[in-house]
Amino acid sequence: MTGGVTIGQAAAFAGVTVKTVRHYHKHGLIDEPCRDSSGYRRYGSADLLRLIQIRTLAVAGVPLAEIGAILDADPDRFAAALVDVERRLNDRIDDLIARRDMLRRLATGDRALLPDRVLAKLDRVAADLGFTPDDVTMAREGLVLIKALVPEGFDDYVSRVERALGDPRYFSLVKRMWCAAEWEPDDPRVDELATAMADYFLAHPSLLPIPAGLQARTDAAIRYDLLRQHGQEQKPAWTRLAALFEARLRSAGIDLA
Incomplete structure (x- = not known):
């Protein structure tokens, strides 16, 4: 050349x-x-x-x-190949937009880990119960754990709690339970609340907030224990409340996990 x-x-x-x-x-x-x-x-x-x-x-x-x-390629194959490349690029763009939106949601904490509909329900209930920001965070973290540990039962769990919260008696029990977080573990009100909660769920076993599918798992006890422990380190009274509540249910023949 x-x-x-x-x-x-x-x-x-x-x-x-x-x-x-x-x-x-x-x-x-x-x-x-x-x-x-x-x-x-x-x-x-x-x-x-x-x-x-x-x-x-x-x-x-x-x-x-x-x-x-x-x-x-010939002109027709060239055009078709470019259309296919464009489609894949659009898929990548959609994926990148979804990732960007996830990052933006994560900037608000762990809200990105739960469906919007569940967050909306939690926000409404938290407002009705007078939750503090820390209470809301703890409740949200509990839902994240349930979704991770028993994903197939998450929607059922949310539905059960939602139905139960429509009952003024249950609503009152939930409010007392959150108040109990600030009690001393040996406060006699802990024992009274455990009995009241057990009596309620024995009368309404279908509302017992245990995610569907949990008991069918071979490691159900491990998963249940992880869920049960949530928040108890910061709230010692809850540890005793949970133990008393579960003991009363088991004595009545309810197999928790």
């Missing part, structure tokens, strides 16, 4: 680096031109056009492994 430009010049004209041009050669996207009498490879106008086409497709998001076939 007479004339032409060096690889460095071709790279500059095409808007890429020399390393990139060599990478294209390695992947078979463009043939290496012949050397001139001085031993230098010389790139002609056709080579430069090919480099520009490769760079454009690569920047558009076409994988290098597909660029050669696209450039060598």
Whole structure:
């Protein structure tokens, strides 16, 4: 070949680096031109056009492994290939938007880990119960644990609690339970509340807030214990309340886990 430009010049004209041009050669996207009498490879106008086409497709998001076939295809196959690439790019865009939205939700804490409908219900109930921000966080974390440990029973659990909260007596018990978090463990009101809670669920066993599917698992006791422990380190009275409540249910023949 007479004339032409060096690889460095071709790279500059095409808007890429020399390393990139060599990478294209390695992947078979463009043939290496012949050397001139001085031993230098010389790139002609056709080579430069090919480099520009490769760079454009690569920047558009076409994988290098597909660029050669696209450039060598007839016009119909070329158009169809670009449509397919566009579809995949749109899928990637949708995925990136979803990830961005997740990051934005995570900026508000663990709210991103629960469905919007559940968060809306929790916010309403928390307002009715007069929850503090810490109470709301603890309740939300408990729901996150249930969703992670018994995903198949999460919707059933939420539905049970929602139905129960429609009963003024249960609503009152829940309010007392959250107040009990500030009591001393040996406060006699703990024993009274455990009895009242047990009596309520013995009368309404279908509302017992145990996620569906939990008892069918071989490791049900481990999962139940993890759920049961939530919040008890910070609220010692809850530990005794839970123990008394469960003892009363078991003595009445209710198998918790």
